Amino acid sequence: xxxxxxxxxxxxxxxxxxxxxxxxxxxxxxxxxxxxxxxxxxxxxxxxxxxxxxxxxxxxxxxxxxxxxxxxxxxxxxxx
Numbered sequence: 698x699x700x701x702x703x704x705x706x707x708x709x710x711x712x713x714x715x716x717x718x719x720x721x722x723x724x725x726x727x728x729x730x731x732x733x734x735x736x737x738x739x740x741x742x743x744x745x746x747x748x749x750x751x752x753x754x755x756x757x758x759x760x761x762x763x764x765x766x767x768x769x770x771x772x773x774x775x776x777x
Contacts, residue, residue: 698730699725699730699731699732699733699736702721702722702724702725702730702732702736703733703735703736703739705721706718706721706722706725706736706739706740707739709721709743710739710740710742710743710746713743713746713747714743715743715744715747715749715752718739718740718743718744719740719744719752719756722736722737722740722756726763731763732760732763732765733765734760734765734766734767734768734770734771735770737756737757737759737760737765737767737771738767738768738770738771738774740756741753741756741757741760741771741774741775742774742777744756745774745775745776745777746777753775757771757775
């Protein structure tokens with residue numbers, strides 16, 4: 698469910714494990730679970746802290762294409 702994926706993604710983000718966080722996001726969506734702004738912001742924060750701006754841009758675009766609206770936390774994660 699969304700809470701399990703969110704916990705996994707947050708754990709990856711805290712460790713700076715960008716590939717695993719992105720894989721978890723992909724598996725979540727493949728399973729039909731819709732990510733929310735909290736999940737996407739966690740992945741974006743992970744990407745930003747790792748300096749992976751290319752992946753952060755892809756995740757941000759994906760977020761918007763899914764109809765998830767960014768919030769202050771999202772923009773803060775991108776600004777790092």
